[in-house]
Amino acid sequence: MGRFRIKVYLRLRPSDKPSPFIHIQPTSSTVQIDDDKHAGGGPPKNYTERRLFRFDGIIQSSSQEAVFDECAKGVVEDVLTGYHGTIFAYGQVGSGKTFTMTGETKTFIYCGLIPRCIHRIFEEKESKPAAEIKVHVSYLEIHNEVIYDLLAKREAASQITTLEEDGTVEFRGLTRVLCTTEEQALKLFFEGERHKAVAVHPLNQVQVSSRSHCMFTLYVERHAGMASIPEKTAAKLNLVDLAGFGQSKGIEFSEQSKKEIVNINKSLIFLEQISSFRFAQFVQELNTNAIINKLLDPTYTRRKYERQISDLKQELALKDALNGRTDIAYDLTDEMKSELRARVNDFLLQDAEVETIPVDNLKQVREIFKLFREAQMTMLAKLEVLQKELRVTVDVPMMKESITPTLEEEVGVGELDNQGFHVGVAPVNARPDSIDGIPSKMNVNIDDVLASTLFDQQMEAPKKVAPNREKKNKAFIYFKHHTSEGNEYENFLKETRFVLRLKRKLAQELCNHINEVKFDIANLNKDLKEFENSHIFENPDVTNVDKKVSTTTRLQVMKAEYRRDFNALNKVKHEILAIQQKVKSCKQNILEFFYKWLDESDMEDVASSNFEGVSANI
Numbered sequence: 001m002g003r004f005r006i007k008v009y010l011r012l013r014p015s016d017k018p019s020p021f022i023h024i025q026p027t028s029s030t031v032q033i034d035d036d037k038h039a040g041g042g043p044p045k046n047y048t049e050r051r052l053f054r055f056d057g058i059i060q061s062s063s064q065e066a067v068f069d070e071c072a073k074g075v076v077e078d079v080l081t082g083y084h085g086t087i088f089a090y091g092q093v094g095s096g097k098t099f100t101m102t103g104e105t106k107t108f109i110y111c112g113l114i115p116r117c118i119h120r121i122f123e124e125k126e127s128k129p130a131a132e133i134k135v136h137v138s139y140l141e142i143h144n145e146v147i148y149d150l151l152a153k154r155e156a157a158s159q160i161t162t163l164e165e166d167g168t169v170e171f172r173g174l175t176r177v178l179c180t181t182e183e184q185a186l187k188l189f190f191e192g193e194r195h196k197a198v199a200v201h202p203l204n205q206v207q208v209s210s211r212s213h214c215m216f217t218l219y220v221e222r223h224a225g226m227a228s229i230p231e232k233t234a235a236k237l238n239l240v241d242l243a244g245f246g247q248s249k250g251i252e253f254s255e256q257s258k259k260e261i262v263n264i265n266k267s268l269i270f271l272e273q274i275s276s277f278r279f280a281q282f283v284q285e286l287n288t289n290a291i292i293n294k295l296l297d298p299t300y301t302r303r304k305y306e307r308q309i310s311d312l313k314q315e316l317a318l319k320d321a322l323n324g325r326t327d328i329a330y331d332l333t334d335e336m337k338s339e340l341r342a343r344v345n346d347f348l349l350q351d352a353e354v355e356t357i358p359v360d361n362l363k364q365v366r367e368i369f370k371l372f373r374e375a376q377m378t379m380l381a382k383l384e385v386l387q388k389e390l391r392v393t394v395d396v397p398m399m400k401e402s403i404t405p406t407l408e409e410e411v412g413v414g415e416l417d418n419q420g421f422h423v424g425v426a427p428v429n430a431r432p433d434s435i436d437g438i439p440s441k442m443n444v445n446i447d448d449v450l451a452s453t454l455f456d457q458q459m460e461a462p463k464k465v466a467p468n469r470e471k472k473n474k475a476f477i478y479f480k481h482h483t484s485e486g487n488e489y490e491n492f493l494k495e496t497r498f499v500l501r502l503k504r505k506l507a508q509e510l511c512n513h514i515n516e517v518k519f520d521i522a523n524l525n526k527d528l529k530e531f532e533n534s535h536i537f538e539n540p541d542v543t544n545v546d547k548k549v550s551t552t553t554r555l556q557v558m559k560a561e562y563r564r565d566f567n568a569l570n571k572v573k574h575e576i577l578a579i580q581q582k583v584k585s586c587k588q589n590i591l592e593f594f595y596k597w598l599d600e601s602d603m604e605d606v607a608s609s610n611f612e613g614v615s616a617n618i
């Protein structure tokens, strides 16, 4: 990238009455102007204001060729290297803009910059065939603030619009013609000239005056670098002939001309306000960031990447072979994806260990992450439903009541559902609505029950001596805490009861969760029925199909969860029964030993003892 300054040249039209207010100094490329504000005819003033303007060059009485060499040649050479370039002429009406840009085209020595730029570009094209230079041209005119395509077929609408993108302006629909010869390009330029809007202007009586801004553009594409690297540069050269601006004071114009002048002056308002020289000074201060515009042939780029991919594949195969990794498939087929899904599902349902999921390559890893994300989404959706339920504080028995009919329609253990999923639904009478002896809500303290049972039995026990009830209670407590046998049984009973409490808590939690899952299953079944009724496969809609797939997946997960918890509950239920049995026999044993101990003790002592330190409260 290079920073360039816009160069400004002053070309003076030969005149037989040079202005006494303008002092040209060609050696220093400066112009001094005596800005006599009243030179136009006002009352005489005693002073004049002097201004100095500096240019990159002042052209006076120079040939058209010299003008090209000084002002345009460098720009064209840059375009041939790949930099965009623009040359534009501006100034008052009749100041010589068209003469400079177009010139007299019948004789080459009078030709202006546009034919000379065309000539130079085609000269390069012909002298360097290896560069494969391609030239396109376009020609547009802005007249009365409307853009016209001067190369469009006349019968077609030639009006075009602009498109601004990334700071550049594109002309949408502008005709670009490929030219293989200089003659072709010149012919198109002259054709465009004929289509321009021109009229006689009172300040430019000699020939027709340009009533519009015109831009002839040459698009140059050429090979750059070595022949093996088909890199191209693509630059454009804009050659602009602006409409003349000027004072209309004291000059008679037709209505149409007045309208045109308003529009020309409006579009050149900047020039109008600061005058040509001031504008030149301003433009000189601007810097541009110029870059070479490179194009890469897409076919070459594709081939290059294909070659790179092929090399990398070979490299990978070699690395795999060296590491003893054979038959690694780097492209996942649908079958492989289904297999991966099954493995991930098994892992998530705790039916398989993580090692069963194959991780051989990046694609597999990505697919696995995708599957985990899907599972996560399913769980989140489920959680959302659960949270909603919690918000409305659904009571467990109510839930059971509302969903039981749906599940009762399903028959037997291990039935297949309509998704081909093994439901594994237990018969209604075998379902874990509650566990025998365990209410859905554990409000009863089992130890209280056991304690009262114990003493009911105690009361029924044979009584050799009948100490009063309170004393007997105290004796029983004394036996448990102060005799080795009693102590041992008491501790064992305590431990067993603790385990029983834990198991019951677990059973209660499982019971609650199963009911929640049942509720989910009922809702998901309902959703699926709605999908089926809406015939989504006859009128597939991606969103609906996705929803159905997601609902089916969630249903499968829920059913698997139901089956898992139901089995776990059954297991816990059996454990509870066994522990209850253990507690029962332990209680019997402790009573037997208590009565035996009581038998062997001195009854009078027992009857008269106060069992100091023993609380009667069991």
Ligand SMILES: Nc1ncnc2c1ncn2[C@@H]1O[C@H](COP(=O)(O)OP(=O)(O)OP(=O)(O)O)[C@@H](O)[C@H]1O
Residues within 6 Å of the ligand: 012, 013, 014, 091, 092, 093, 094, 095, 096, 097, 098, 099, 100, 201, 204, 206, 207, 208, 209, 210, 211, 243, 244, 245
């Ligand atoms: N350097 C020059 N040497 C000889 N003749 C010139 C020169 N510059 C301009 N002329 C003549 O002056 C007349 C007006 O010039 P030209 O039409 O190029 O002005 P213009 O600025 O393009 O005017 P407009 O704004 O009206 O289009 C033409 O006849 C042209 O041949």
